[in-house]
Amino acid sequence: MGTIVQKFGGTSVADAAKIRLAAERIVRAKREGNSIIAVVSARGDLTDELVALSHEVSAAPPRREMDMLLSTGEQQSVALMAMAVDALGEEAISFSGAQIGIVTDSFHTKAKIKNIDPTRIIEALDAGKIAIVAGFQGVDENFNVTTLGRGGSDTTAVAIAGVLKADVCEIYTDVGGVYTADPRLVPDARKIERLSYDEMLELASLGARVMQARSIEFANKYNVAIHVRPSYSDSEGTYIVREVPEMEGIVVSGAAVSEAEAKITLRAVPDRPGVAAAVLGGFAARKINVDMIIQNISASGFADMSLTVPMSDLAEAREVAVALTEDLDAGRVEVDDNIAKLSVVGIGMRSHTGVAEKMFSVLAAEGINIQMISTSEIKISVVIDQASAQRALRAIHRAFELEKAPA
Amino acid sequence: MGTIVQKFGGTSVADAAKIRLAAERIVRAKREGNSIIAVVSARGDLTDELVALSHEVSAAPPRREMDMLLSTGEQQSVALMAMAVDALGEEAISFSGAQIGIVTDSFHTKAKIKNIDPTRIIEALDAGKIAIVAGFQGVDENFNVTTLGRGGSDTTAVAIAGVLKADVCEIYTDVGGVYTADPRLVPDARKIERLSYDEMLELASLGARVMQARSIEFANKYNVAIHVRPSYSDSEGTYIVREVPEMEGIVVSGAAVSEAEAKITLRAVPDRPGVAAAVLGGFAARKINVDMIIQNISASGFADMSLTVPMSDLAEAREVAVALTEDLDAGRVEVDDNIAKLSVVGIGMRSHTGVAEKMFSVLAAEGINIQMISTSEIKISVVIDQASAQRALRAIHRAFELEKAPA
Numbered sequence: 001m002g003t004i005v006q007k008f009g010g011t012s013v014a015d016a017a018k019i020r021l022a023a024e025r026i027v028r029a030k031r032e033g034n035s036i037i038a039v040v041s042a043r044g045d046l047t048d049e050l051v052a053l054s055h056e057v058s059a060a061p062p063r064r065e066m067d068m069l070l071s072t073g074e075q076q077s078v079a080l081m082a083m084a085v086d087a088l089g090e091e092a093i094s095f096s097g098a099q100i101g102i103v104t105d106s107f108h109t110k111a112k113i114k115n116i117d118p119t120r121i122i123e124a125l126d127a128g129k130i131a132i133v134a135g136f137q138g139v140d141e142n143f144n145v146t147t148l149g150r151g152g153s154d155t156t157a158v159a160i161a162g163v164l165k166a167d168v169c170e171i172y173t174d175v176g177g178v179y180t181a182d183p184r185l186v187p188d189a190r191k192i193e194r195l196s197y198d199e200m201l202e203l204a205s206l207g208a209r210v211m212q213a214r215s216i217e218f219a220n221k222y223n224v225a226i227h228v229r230p231s232y233s234d235s236e237g238t239y240i241v242r243e244v245p246e247m248e249g250i251v252v253s254g255a256a257v258s259e260a261e262a263k264i265t266l267r268a269v270p271d272r273p274g275v276a277a278a279v280l281g282g283f284a285a286r287k288i289n290v291d292m293i294i295q296n297i298s299a300s301g302f303a304d305m306s307l308t309v310p311m312s313d314l315a316e317a318r319e320v321a322v323a324l325t326e327d328l329d330a331g332r333v334e335v336d337d338n339i340a341k342l343s344v345v346g347i348g349m350r351s352h353t354g355v356a357e358k359m360f361s362v363l364a365a366e367g368i369n370i371q372m373i374s375t376s377e378i379k380i381s382v383v384i385d386q387a388s389a390q391r392a393l394r395a396i397h398r399a400f401e402l403e404k405a406p407a
Numbered sequence: 408m409g410t411i412v413q414k415f416g417g418t419s420v421a422d423a424a425k426i427r428l429a430a431e432r433i434v435r436a437k438r439e440g441n442s443i444i445a446v447v448s449a450r451g452d453l454t455d456e457l458v459a460l461s462h463e464v465s466a467a468p469p470r471r472e473m474d475m476l477l478s479t480g481e482q483q484s485v486a487l488m489a490m491a492v493d494a495l496g497e498e499a500i501s502f503s504g505a506q507i508g509i510v511t512d513s514f515h516t517k518a519k520i521k522n523i524d525p526t527r528i529i530e531a532l533d534a535g536k537i538a539i540v541a542g543f544q545g546v547d548e549n550f551n552v553t554t555l556g557r558g559g560s561d562t563t564a565v566a567i568a569g570v571l572k573a574d575v576c577e578i579y580t581d582v583g584g585v586y587t588a589d590p591r592l593v594p595d596a597r598k599i600e601r602l603s604y605d606e607m608l609e610l611a612s613l614g615a616r617v618m619q620a621r622s623i624e625f626a627n628k629y630n631v632a633i634h635v636r637p638s639y640s641d642s643e644g645t646y647i648v649r650e651v652p653e654m655e656g657i658v659v660s661g662a663a664v665s666e667a668e669a670k671i672t673l674r675a676v677p678d679r680p681g682v683a684a685a686v687l688g689g690f691a692a693r694k695i696n697v698d699m700i701i702q703n704i705s706a707s708g709f710a711d712m713s714l715t716v717p718m719s720d721l722a723e724a725r726e727v728a729v730a731l732t733e734d735l736d737a738g739r740v741e742v743d744d745n746i747a748k749l750s751v752v753g754i755g756m757r758s759h760t761g762v763a764e765k766m767f768s769v770l771a772a773e774g775i776n777i778q779m780i781s782t783s784e785i786k787i788s789v790v791i792d793q794a795s796a797q798r799a800l801r802a803i804h805r806a807f808e809l810e811k812a813p814a
Contacts, residue, residue, distance in 0.1 A: 050483070057423050058490040068482060068485065069482075069486035075475060075476075075479045079476035086469050098550075145503075
């Protein structure tokens with residue numbers, strides 16, 4: 001009796017059998033009286049296969065052509081899904097990003113949605129059809145195909161839900177929801193019933209890998225209720241919703257570990273005003289996202305500066321760092337890609353003190369050294385040795401009693 | 408120094424190595440000073456794989472969705488080709504059918520081109536870029552993706568050449584040209600230097616499988632010079648051009664055998680006016696294309712009627728025939744899918760007599776029975792036993808001395 005956006009990721013449409021299963025779920029929701037828009041990703045590993053193929057023909061494929069290539073993955077999926085729904089006796093119509101006017105900027109391979117024209121989807125829904133929409137893709141103002149970056153189908157789904165004022169945006173996953181920690185690392189991790197956008201945004205950025213961070217920003221902006229659900233059963237997953245006062249009672253909602261960053265240390269940087277800005281500016285100029293940064297106490301006019309960068313930018317970041325040490329007449333550059341970032345997230349931190357203290361003493365009791373620290377209003381992250389990361393995560397999970405449902 | 412359309416079929420872009428080879432050819436032609444538009448098909452067996460996948464999700468996939476699915480094959484090819492050209496140091500830009508406004512009717516899976524807007528291609532060429540265009544596909548007036556049927560990339564290439572008034576439309580094949588007969592069946596078959604549109608049209612319809620028949624109609628209408636060329640070398644292939652008087656000197660240009668038809672015989676059909684029309688009307692109503700039709704001499708008010716239909720329509724055609732015999736109170740239906748159609752084609756037949764006589768006496772000398780005959784101004788076809796077809800083709804090829812180049 002409502003409007004539901006259902007998003008199926010690559011593993012949920014990996015082969016014909018899984019596509020048929022997803023189609024059954026779509027048809028069931030339709031027959032319960034709802035208007036359904038299904039947003040579909042490329043089949044399983046197809047995107048990776050196409051990327052590999054592109055590198056066989058070019059060492060540096062132009063991004064515009066990469067988008068033209070990769071967008072075929074979702075187009076195949078929507079066509080197959082529409083066929084599967086049709087075979088179950090419901091009318092379906094597939095749409096590419098271009099066909100429903102998902103207009104983006106022109107930053108190929110990581111475009112941002114500027115506008116969605118829902119006319120064609122609304123026409124289809126009014127005609128009693130199920131709309132099957134290609135995730136991850138759009139077109140710029142000159143009809144060049146663009147893509148939204150890995151995980152972009154989440155953003156497509158949430159954006160459509162926002163434009164249509166859908167009752168809920170269901171994200172189907174083979175994990176089944178958002179957990180207090182990665183269940184593969186923490187056996188007694190618990191599925192979280194309800195999270196605020198802010199918490200999910202922090203977790204998404206910290207390696208929880210459930211949803212693209214940008215999709216949560218959209219959900220927040222357009223007030224879209226998200227339900228991250230299991231693709232393998234009808235049970236409830238995790239609702240991601242606007243914050244309500246009672247959420248503050250939960251001090252720590254979840255914990256996460258990320259091994260996707262590396263630490264770069266610039267030794268013996270002259271300790272004078274403007275140097276830190278020069279260092280950060282050097283990385284920013286190359287679009288390298290510096291996450292954490294610390295500087296030790298100056299000794300005889302020089303200090304060591306450490307920062308973390310995404311592992312995927314490490315080679316470029318090292319070049320930048322070496323160039324900076326030459327410009328600044330600083331010491332050598334050291335790289336440590338054997339680090340992990342351990343984080344705890346919770347809205348309750350805003351009003352509860354002592355979270356950092358508890359986290360640090362748990363790690364001390366485990367004999368784990370903290371290399372860097374960064375905090376936000378609702379998050380504390382520390383950099384530790386990668387070898388200790390899983391043990392640290394389990395200790396933190398236990399210390400904050402995350403396995404127990406909140407009262 | 409001209410404008411050249413180059414069309415690469417599925418085998419010419421089957422893998423990364425072949426795509427790179429085709430890209431080298433494109434770049435070479437560009438660096439000789441030409442403006443190049445490359446029209447590209449789907450990689451090798453990808454279309455067949457996608458069709459198989461569609462049948463895994465639906466017993467009867469809707470045609471609109473089939474087009475949405477299959478059109479991704481060419482889109483992948485153009486992106487990969489543009490990457491390969493770029494890697495060789497020339498600027499390229501890929502276009503889907505939708506992006507360059509190839510507007511078709513809405514007959515999904517066998518749409519016909521209504522209009523092409525060359526603006527974007529011309530802009531690309533004027534900017535010094537190589538335009539890489541997806542063959543086989545277009546969009547209807549509501550932006551639904553359509554496809555032009557198997558071999559439709561030929562039609563895309565010829566239509567673009569026509570709209571741009573290109574100097575030549577080069578069709579690259581792994582056969583290397585049009586032959587006097589299929590070289591796999593007739594070892595001394597000879598590559599034909601020059602053919603008229605009418606002859607190529609007949610050969611294309613008769614199983615020569617070099618080009619889609621509709622593409623030749625386009626070439627004829629817009630006077631596009633076609634050059635069917637080998638993809639594996641730089642040697643010349645076959646030019647398909649407007650007829651010139653000297654072509655009439657060649658009585659028979661080529662011969663072909665097709666096993667793609669079956670014969671249906673309706674026994675003891677009442678021999679009265681209107682019956683033949685009723686029979687043909689019955690097939691036409693089901694869109695079954697009847698090729699040849701004969702009726703034997705009436706005996707006591709009843710006659711036998713035989714007709715040939717495409718093998719792919721045989722099951723449906725048999726149903727139609729059985730229904731017709733019931734309606735007409737006729738005798739039984741017999742089906743023979745063990746036939747072959749042997750044809751000779753040549754413009755010179757218009758002005759030279761004796762071709763049919765020679766063909767029939769050669770077959771008689773070989774002891775091969777002729778079951779049905781049909782003729783046009785420039786073609787004679789006979790239906791014979793399939794087992795004798797290759798022997799008959801070789802005998803005819805020899806009798807008309809097709810292995811010898813015309814004087």
